[in-house]
Amino acid sequence: MKKLLAVLMALAIVFTLAACGGTSENENKIIRVSTTTSVNDSGLLPYLLPVFEEATGYTVEVQSAGTGAAIQKAKDGNADLILVHSKASEEEFIAEGYGVERLPFMYNYFVIVGPADDPAGIKDSVNAAEAFDKIEDTEATFISRGDESGTHKAELKIWGEDVPEADDEWYISAGQGMGACLTMASEKDAYCLTDKATFLSNKADLDLEIILAEGEDMKNTYSLIECNPEKLDGINTEGAKAFIEWMMGDEASALIAEYGKEAYGEALFYLAE
Amino acid sequence: MLMSMDKELLQIIGVTLRMSFFSTLISCLLGMPLGVLLGKSSFKGKGTIIKLTGTFMGLPPVVAGLIVYMLFSKNGILGSLDILFTVEVMVIAQCMLIVPVVINLTHSITSVNSACLIETAKGLNFSKGKTAILMLTENKTALFSVVLSAFGRSIAEVGAVSLVGGNIQWKTRVMTTAIMLETNKGNFSFALALGIILLLISFTVNIIASFAVKEDKQ
Incomplete structure (x- = not known):
């Protein structure tokens, strides 16, 4: 059984690698964000993104999945930055060279x-x-x-x-x-x-x-991590930097601090000190 | 990871086979007689019924899952049975998806030679029940592929079973929901390996089934 599994695993890896082979043409105006469901489904990103897109002319493509899958997609080169909430996995992501720097920016x-x-x-x-x-x-x-x-x-x-x-x-x-x-x-x-x-x-x-x-x-801390262009191909580094800078700036901070007050009577996220 | 999965993997395969077997069995027991009935008789509204089964063949699994979920949910009509998140309720959802397929395919198969068979049955003075059995046995090989289609749909389904079964570890987790889980965890290679195992299981079932048909013919 174990041997069989090992063989299948090897086969599966070959398939995965084959699938990762092609890199697409990098379009500078598109930023790919891989994030967890909590950030997207709570409505926070759909609330922030139009403001960012309006201000900068970028288009943000959000992929939301569990933290594990969100990070894996980035490791496969399918994201420019990640927005997740699992410190240990994030540190591993950076230690393995996939991420540049962990920037905790909000918590709840x-x-x-x-x-x-x-x-x-x-x-x-x-x-x-x-x-x-x-x-x-x-x-x-x-x-x-x-x-x-x-x-x-x-x-x-x-x-x-x-x-x-x-x-x-x-x-x-x-x-x-x-x-x-x-x-x-x-x-x-x-x-x-x-x-x-x-x-x-x-x-x-x-x-x-x-x-x-x-x-x-x-406490539940969310961080932004830019994907490392030295490790991964086709990363829109400029876009990722612009997005991170905006998210940590005054305008986004003010919006985040307000988010949820109207619908639930309290803020859903707080800014990291 | 693979090693620690060993015992669990076998358990998941067990649940998968149990669920698929009963879904197939019940769907065929319900669907085949109805399909034969449609195949051999003609009455007003028959065309509509056949079109309806065809329509329900396209029922999205998640929708079937939602309907079953609402029925068996705590506040649902059948909520008092308390079987939500069990293998039983997964089989019910599966049957909802598979019965229309079985009825429709059985009808298509049996209607082809029904006139001829009915003639024969009349000549032999067969009762209605016996005629129906004759139609089933005469189309045995074709009907076997109906059973395999039913099994195939059942073993590969994920939307409905994750909704009503809940993908609970050691209880209602099946191969497809395990694959979904591993994908969500980011273990893409492992998920793919599980997918290949699922195909191998299907392959084995098909081999056994084809042997069974051959044996029978001899």
């Missing part, structure tokens, strides 16, 4: 959502780690992303040493996006760790409440 908080009656009694926990322990002790149902996304990595960090086994009846490893996991949590009266932005934008369809919102271990 993860929240633990669950059924309004809070069956595991996590409401008064001091941090997410304590809440997770209570969920484990009471064996209340917990939906894990299980997809190596930024949010899943945050979950794993909170569990620390003792990550529950996926064959425990109460711990469900869904391997799906945030929206699908929240829907599942709502169906199964389960707890789930989510970024606040995605939760608030889906809340209307969900039978869930924010149970724990504060805790020093729940």
Whole structure:
């Protein structure tokens, strides 16, 4: 079985490499951003991009996927910059030479959502780690992303040493996006760790409440990383630099700080100090 | 990674085969009799029914998944059964997609020689049920490819099963949703390797099926 898998893996790699062979003509006015679903689905990028495009004349093509896939696409040379939220993966991306520099530019908080009656009694926990322990002790149902996304990595960090086994009846490893996991949590009266932005934008369809919102271990930092033109072919470096500069500038900062206030009564993202 | 996947991979293949087998079996049990009925009889509205099955052959899997999801969701009509995110509900969604295919194809196949067979059956004084069985057995080889089409659609489907099954590890994860997951993780090569395994499984099933047909002919 293992040998067979190894052979298949090799075959698959050959196919992948073959697919990566051709590089396209670089069009200077197009910037390819590979980002995570939380930034795009919360509406932040669709809100910011028209302003940027208007000001600079660039066209931004956004590909949104889980952090793992978002980074892989950039490694394959299919993006000019990435906007993700998983520090360890980002540092690896740079260490391997794919990225130039990690620029944390905004953050928000993860929240633990669950059924309004809070069956595991996590409401008064001091941090997410304590809440997770209570969920484990009471064996209340917990939906894990299980997809190596930024949010899943945050979950794993909170569990620390003792990550529950996926064959425990109460711990469900869904391997799906945030929206699908929240829907599942709502169906199964389960707890789930989510970024606040995605939760608030889906809340209307969900039978869930924010149970724990504060805790020093729940900070969620987003970074911009320009792809390294020395390592990858066909990178629009000028475009990537222009985008990063604009995103970290005063105009974007003011827009980000306002985002969400109108629709949800609170900001969804805060600027990094 | 591949090594740690070994035990899990076998479990995923098991769920995949179980789901595809039951989806195919139930769809054929429901669809074939209806297809034969359409093939051998003529009545008003038959054309419409056939057009409808043809239309439903193009039903997007995600839409089938959504309908099943809404039915079995906590607030849905059948929510009290509490079977959302199980293999059972995945089979139900699959049947919704496959039954129209089976009906339509069975009808096309049996209608070709139905007049001749009905004549024969009349000559032999067969009952209606016996006539239907005669039509099934006479078209055995062609109907076998219907079964394989049903199986193929079932094993390759991803949209509906991820929606109603939830892609839960050790429970409802099948090959296609595992491939989707690995793709989302960024493990493109591994996802492709899983895709090749899926094809190998399909190939094996086809070989076994063709042997079964040959054996039968002899």
